[in-house]
Amino acid sequence: MTTQPPSSAPTGFSVPVIDLSPYTAGDDPARDDPARERVAREIDAACSSVGFMQIVGHGIDDAVIEGLAGAIDDFFALPPETKNGYRVAGANRGYSPPKSETLSLSLGVESAGRMNDFFEAFNVGVEARSFPDLALDEADYGINLWPYLPDFRPRIDAYFAEASRVARTLTRAFADALGVPPEVFTGMTGHSIDVLRLNNYALPPGPVTLDGELTGMGEHTDFGLVTVLWADRVAGLQVLSADGVWHDVHPVEGGLLVNLGDLTARLTGDRWMSTLHRVRPPIVDGGIVRRRSAAFFHDGDVDAIVATLPDLPGADLSAYDPITVRDHIAAKLAGSRQGRANTGAVREAARVLAAAQQESR
Numbered sequence: 001m002t003t004q005p006p007s008s009a010p011t012g013f014s015v016p017v018i019d020l021s022p023y024t025a026g027d028d029p030a031r032d033d034p035a036r037e038r039v040a041r042e043i044d045a046a047c048s049s050v051g052f053m054q055i056v057g058h059g060i061d062d063a064v065i066e067g068l069a070g071a072i073d074d075f076f077a078l079p080p081e082t083k084n085g086y087r088v089a090g091a092n093r094g095y096s097p098p099k100s101e102t103l104s105l106s107l108g109v110e111s112a113g114r115m116n117d118f119f120e121a122f123n124v125g126v127e128a129r130s131f132p133d134l135a136l137d138e139a140d141y142g143i144n145l146w147p148y149l150p151d152f153r154p155r156i157d158a159y160f161a162e163a164s165r166v167a168r169t170l171t172r173a174f175a176d177a178l179g180v181p182p183e184v185f186t187g188m189t190g191h192s193i194d195v196l197r198l199n200n201y202a203l204p205p206g207p208v209t210l211d212g213e214l215t216g217m218g219e220h221t222d223f224g225l226v227t228v229l230w231a232d233r234v235a236g237l238q239v240l241s242a243d244g245v246w247h248d249v250h251p252v253e254g255g256l257l258v259n260l261g262d263l264t265a266r267l268t269g270d271r272w273m274s275t276l277h278r279v280r281p282p283i284v285d286g287g288i289v290r291r292r293s294a295a296f297f298h299d300g301d302v303d304a305i306v307a308t309l310p311d312l313p314g315a316d317l318s319a320y321d322p323i324t325v326r327d328h329i330a331a332k333l334a335g336s337r338q339g340r341a342n343t344g345a346v347r348e349a350a351r352v353l354a355a356a357q358q359e360s361r
């Protein structure tokens with residue numbers, strides 16, 4: 001087993017905690033409300049330097065979060081045959097099993113070249129039929145598959161609605177932080193492709209032999225505008241800082257992690273960052289410490305064109321060509337699902353490589 005490189009530097013890096021309550025209140029105070037101005041400034045600083053935040057004051061009831069956690073437990077406790085019955089071909093819905101074939105070799109991965117993600121997941125999302133007037137395609141807005149489990153759907157629906165509200169509250173604050181009208185975001189999120197991915201990081205009982213890289217979820221950036229992440233307060237999530245070092249991150253008590261996706265980096269011409277992250281659950285006494293998370297991806301309308309805001313201070317107007325949400329997501333999914341390299345992601349690939357070189361020094 002190779003020695004683990006230091007994954008968190010002792011100095012300098014932290015994921016700022018931001019109290020969103022001045023925005024959560026929901027009313028629309030005067031434009032220059034000082035409490036909101038402060039939040040907007042904090043968001044701008046976090047998004048410009050780290051790309052991750054911890055949000056408190058989000059207004060989600062404990063009972064809703066407990067419902068989410070309970071639904072995650074109930075689903076992933078089902079036997080593999082039952083879970084496999086909830087796989088959906090060709091849509092970002094239902095169950096995705098861990099990469100069991102490679103894991104079975106030794107519960108490790110043969111080489112760094114065969115890194116495999118052992119997370120298992122269950123996805124639900126916004127459906128075409130919720131917008132009968134828009135003729136949306138079910139290839140983009142798939143039908144959800146609900147497991148036969150008591151109260152699973154109401155618990156997930158309740159959390160989904162709340163995560164959606166938080167994501168939209170955040171984009172309201174983003175508009176203020178960037179000094180642009182709120183319509184910049186509301187204009188591209190009327191029928192946003194939002195997906196909630198429940199993640200379970202666990203391995204079958206028994207010793208784990210590490211003879212290479214074992215990865216909960218490989219390094220990636222999120223695709224969309226913003227991700228609202230609930231996670232167990234267990235180490236595992238690592239975030240790549242601008243100086244190329246991986247840092248362990250877990251949320252403050254009661255907080256949600258929030259990170260920006262590629263579409264916001266595009267929109268802001270890299271003034272704000274879509275930060276690389278990965279999951280490496282800790283191994284204690286030869287076993288993985290189980291970790292759960294739920295990522296709510298707020299990705300924008302499939303037909304929205306995302307172009308860098310022309311007059312935004314700090315935006316690099318030469319960084320990206322305009323792209324539709326559909327084309328951007330299709331390129332990313334082709335990489336993660338079908339193993340086809342996303343050649344458009346040149347900048348991200350360079351950042352991963354630089355971090356790997358730094359770790360091996």
Ligand SMILES: O=C(O)CCC(=O)C(=O)O
Pocket residue numbers: 197199217222229231237277279292293294295
């Ligand atoms: O499990 C986590 O903490 C992160 C999950 C994640 O990055 C994702 O689902 O995109």
Ligand SMILES: [Fe+2]
Pocket residue numbers: 220221222277295
């Ligand atoms: Fe992610």
